[in-house]
Each structure stands twice: as C-alpha cells, then as structure tokens.
Amino acid sequence: MEGMVTDLTLARENQNHFQEYLSNNPAASPGIDLTVTVLTTGFWPSYKSSDLCLPVEMCVEVFKEFYQTKTKHRKLTWIYSLGTCNINGKFDSKTIELILGTYQAAALLLFNSSDRLSYSEIKSQLNLADDDLVRLLQSLSCAKYKILIKEPSNRTVSSSDHFEFNSKFTDRMRRIRVPLPPVDERKKVVEDVDKDRRYAIDACIVRIMKSRKVLPHQQLVLECVEQLSRMFKPDFKAIKKRIEDLITRDYLERDKENPNLFKYLA
Template identity: 35%
Template structure:
C-alpha cells in the first residue's frame, strides 16, 4: 500500500512509514497487555493506539473530559504496562478521538450503540439518574462547553434521539433537562450515532491554509531539486512544465509560486543561472 501511495500520489510519503509502524506496534502492545490480564477481565475490552504526535495531525488539547473511575482504572493499568516497556516516555490521552460501544436496553430491544467517547461518558451518567440538567452534566464531565453542547445535540436533537430533552428544540441551552429515551427504536441491532463536528473558525481556517502552503513550498522545492539533479540544466519553461508534471497528483501549483521557489533555490545555491542565458538554470552539485 505504501509503495502504491509513493508511486502514484506522493514520492515524499515517507511519513506514512512511521504512521503504519505506529499502528503495527500498537497492535502488538495491546495484544501483550491483554494476554497479561485475567480471562473475563473487563479491561480486555480496552483498545489503545499509541501514536507519535510528530507523525499524526492531532493537536494537543488543553481541556478534555473526566472519565468514569472504572475507565480511568483501565487506562492507568495500560499506562503502568506501557511504562514497564518504555521507561521515560509519557502518554497523553486524547479522548476526543476515542470511541466506545455501549449495550443499551430500550423498551423494544437491547441495542449496541457505537458512539464517541464523549457521547459514551454522557450516556453512562443516566445509569445513575433518571434526569439530568445541563449544568449537572457539565459538572460531572467537566467537558469543554462547546464540546458538551455538540455532544448533547447529537444525542438529543439529531435523527437518533437516545436522549430526550426539555424543552424540545434543535439547540442546547444551559437550562435544558435531559432524560434517557427508553422508547428509542431502530431496525438495526447495532446503531451508530454520529458526532457533530465543530465548525472551523476563520483563525483556524487561516492557520490550516498556512500549514498547507508551507507544506507545498517544501514539496515544490524537493521536486525542483530532484528534476534538476537528474537533468543538470533546463530552461525556465522546461523546469516549470516538469515541476507541474511531477506534483500534479498531489496538487496543482500556481506558476507564480513555482517561479518564487526557483528563485529561492537559486538564493540557497541549489541552482544557478547560466551566465550567457539568464533563462536557463543549472544544478549546483
């Protein structure tokens, strides 16, 4: 798979090696961790992926959620096992990308609900209470306000309403009260409940575009250097055409950006202009 990605889409897809390596190592670690647990232990249901932050596009979170004590105990046991294998390393849990399967008993039937970890934490509160106000849920989970509102909205206001709320409405307010919807029905035994994603702010959009532009500049630089190393010298038009061809499966660059990247590489002394033809570039070994 990695070979195909490199050949057809991105010759620089080296990061994929690290990502797939993380996944393989995580599976091996999880298998060993489970093998050390007693048969029938609930902790055998825990699934953990240990991913190096430098290789994955996940931002660190300033605030997360308070998990139930039995979940915290399962995570603590895994941390203890992990540190016995890798001393000096630190695990930072990111619950925002976690998932869970809950067995939920409704009046009509028992269903397996596949939900986000945030949704699971909220739903589990209703094992202990018939009704909960928004502020009570906030206090119990200590979730980010925006995240909590989106989570409750997905459970009580979307198509699959496993919670009911008063007053009825599409939005979640601080005065709302929530109830477990025992009358929920679905033809499937396994029900997936979608999360509601946060809308990207203008600042986040600008930051994302900045990262994309930066990555593309490095990608263009690498492509131009590879071409010139192979060809030794080319005219500007030849180099421009071959650069576009080299990166077309990745993105379509603007000609003005290619021109700037060539000028930057001349300044960094990867290339130089021909003394007799300023429109011809020569590779500097």
Template identity: 35%
Template sequence: MESKNNNLVLGFVLLARDVKTAFLLLVSIVSRSAVRSSSFLRSCVWDIELSKEINESFRQSSQARIKLPSGIEMSVHVLTTGYWPTYPPMDVRLPHELNVYQDIFKEFYLSKYSGRRLMWQNSLGHCVLKVDFPKGKKELAVSLFQTVVLMLFNDAQKLSFLDIKESTGIEDKELRRTLQSLACGKVRVLQKLPKGRDVEDDDSFIFNEGFTAPLYRLKVNAIQMKETVEENTSTTERAFQDRQYQLSYLFQQEN
C-alpha cells in the first residue's frame, strides 16, 4: 500500500508551506481516508524539514562562503531513499562549473554525515541562467538538461545534434525533447537548422542572437514527446492505479 501512496505524498508536501502545516494536513489525510501509513507520511515531512536545515547550514558553511563564486546560489533537496518515488538514473556530462558546485556541496554534506552516499537525480535538477542576448539580458528558468545544452554555446556558435549528443552524454530521446523545448517551443533561445518541429540526426543548432521577449525572467517549458503504443498503455494503467489513491483538497488561506 505504501508504495502506491507516493503521488499522494508528493502532493501533500507541495501543498504544505512549513512543517507545522504539513502535520495538520497529515492528520486530515489519515483521519479522512483509508491511508494507514501515517508514520511513512510523517517521515516524508521530516525529510523535507531536515533538507531545509541542511541547506541553511550549507549557506552559512565555509565551503559555500569561500568556494562558491560570488553571485552563485545553490540549493539541494536531500531526500531519503525509500520515502519517495524512484526515478531511473539519467546520465549527463556536466560542465566543469556544475561539477565543482556539486563537489562543494558533497564535501560539506559528508563532513556532517560521514558514511552516507549522495546520488544526484539529474532529471529533477533545475537552474536559473542569466543570459546576455544582444537585444537584452534575460533570466531563464530551465531544467538541468536544458542548462547543460545551453552552456555549450558559451564556446560555440553552431553545433550539430550529434555534436551536442557527444558532448552532453544525454540519452537520445531526452536530448531530442530538450532541444525541441529550446528551439521549437514558445521560448526559442536556440534556432534549429533546417526549420521543423522534429529533431533529426543531421540537424544543427545556433544561438538565437535575435531573441527578444517582454519579460525579464522566462521559464522554458519541457515538451512532451509522443508516446509509443506500449508507452501509452503503460501510462494509462499507471493513471488508473493512481486514481484509486488520489485525494483532492481545497484550501483557503486568509490574507
């Protein structure tokens, strides 16, 4: 039963603004539903609270103050394996700067919790990049994979799909989806050559120097790839199972 409550836990934690609110929601969930794994949910709440404390301690640490470059803000959600949904590992070759930032946090974390092991979930990472376009500076809220691709254009004006694949090590399907979001979506910070919706092996990409937008901060949304028949069937089955354990709540907060 607990393994099927993961989506419930995620929604429950995201709704909570602090640990006190989370526990109030916990009481409501346990009392109004068939969920009996209150200790499991409580562990998730404490996991989030501990992660907040770890990040606050990291920001005040000598590792962060001395080794992180000025202007760089870093936050890491440290969650316990077994409390949360599992994700298949996705490899990516990080730029040197990002590897350094990870190593700085790892050094800090292991100095406090020796004997533990950190496993980075690359598919869940996200960044805010400051980009100096010729027509104006922008901040881009992007995924880690989008970040890795965009940083390649610090040193190159034009790159082929195969060049990007070789440099990043991102899995083929995920890379095509990432490039579509950057060159074919609403926020086109890259240009695809030749034009078209699908990303082919012989396509090339260039930095969009003519990019403009009215807003200073922009979010580059991911693009959902078309599913195969097998994937669509699997998604439908998971959605059906999730509905059996879905709980909906409506909250009003007085200002």
C-alpha cells in the first residue's frame, strides 16, 4: 500500500515535469493532451499488455522520450486496456465528444483515412487479438451507440464483416461514454485458480511418492491433503483425478495384485 501511494505521488510529479518538457520543446508536442500515470510493477495488480499499433494521431512515443531523459534503468510497458480517450466525433448533425477506451479510440481513428474497412484490415492495422477486437467492434457497432455501421447488420461480429463510419449517428447529449462489453473476469479467475491448483496437486503427489516409493491410496490422499492445506483446502475428488492423470502420464502405476497400492515410477 505504501508503494502504491508513493507511485501516485511520483506520477503526479512526472506529469508536471512532462508538461514542462513539452513547454520547453514545442517541436516534441504530440498534438494531443496526453496524461500518463507511471506505476511500479509489483505494487499493483498485473494486467495483460498488448502490442497495439496506435494510429498516428495517438502519438505516445514523446512520453517515452521524455521518460528516458529522467532514467535509463526503467522500461515502460504500456497497459492500453486501462487508458481512456476523449475524441470529437464529427457527425452530420453535430459534433459529439466520445469518451472511449484506448482500443476503441484507436479503431475509430482508422476511419479518418478510410471510409470502409474489413475486420481483417482493422485487425492487421491495430495488431489486436481476436477476443479484444470483437469486444471493441461490438461496442462500436452492435451496442447502444452505433458509431460504426456493420455489414451484415446483426448482433455478432465475425471475421467476414465490414465496417463504415456512421456519419448519420446522433444523440441528444453532446458528450457520451461508450462502454466496452464486460469480460467475465470471475470465470477467468476461477479457471486460472483451478489450473494452478492442478499443478500444485500434481507436484505434491509426485513429491510424496518420490520419497515413499510405494503407498496405499488412502494414505497418499491424506498426506496430500495435509501438505496442501497450508495453501488451500483440496478436494478429495480432485486429488483422485490427478492421481489417475499421473498414472496415464507414467509417473505412477497401480500394483498388479493390489489396485489400491500405488508405486512411483522413476
């Protein structure tokens, strides 16, 4: 917590120094109002980073150049999924300020130089994974605010779709926030935890059998539960399933005369 508070204080100082840097180097100005919060890996939750190719209008390299004048020993990793962008959408009826995520803004800015783009063209220009691209295109063409027109006109995004800027779009508000569809984070976390626990159970079983060589089923399960209970409460069915999996992978074998007796295979 102390590291997080210190990070936020230093981030504000960094931003002030960045503004001074731009004032003293007008040629370096990115042409947009850019605010960057630099945080220390380890103090904060980890997030997926991507090699998003930003359109020319979203120049962030100037901050990297500024930061390198302050330190040579730190590497910046851009977490675009946490960014927000305010851009002006110039529609036929009026200009509307759009509050978007970085991915959404990057996709929309591609239409400054193209009237119509296919799914594959957007993907190659942004260098995004399909999961991320489908989410952002759904938010822009299938949700409440249809900033893009999708062909064919249905509720799902596929790799054969084409997109155009919807110049006829209008809204009673002059400023709107376009949300991204939520990711089922809870499901993903549960899957990751289950995977980690499978590895932990496998390692525990192998460790016990390597030292004991031969053990009956009941004793192996009990020793496994005892060791793993320091980390989590293991499920007996999960342990049994992992034992069967290790048998198929030739880490263990059943005794031919007593099927409840397991032997370690070196």
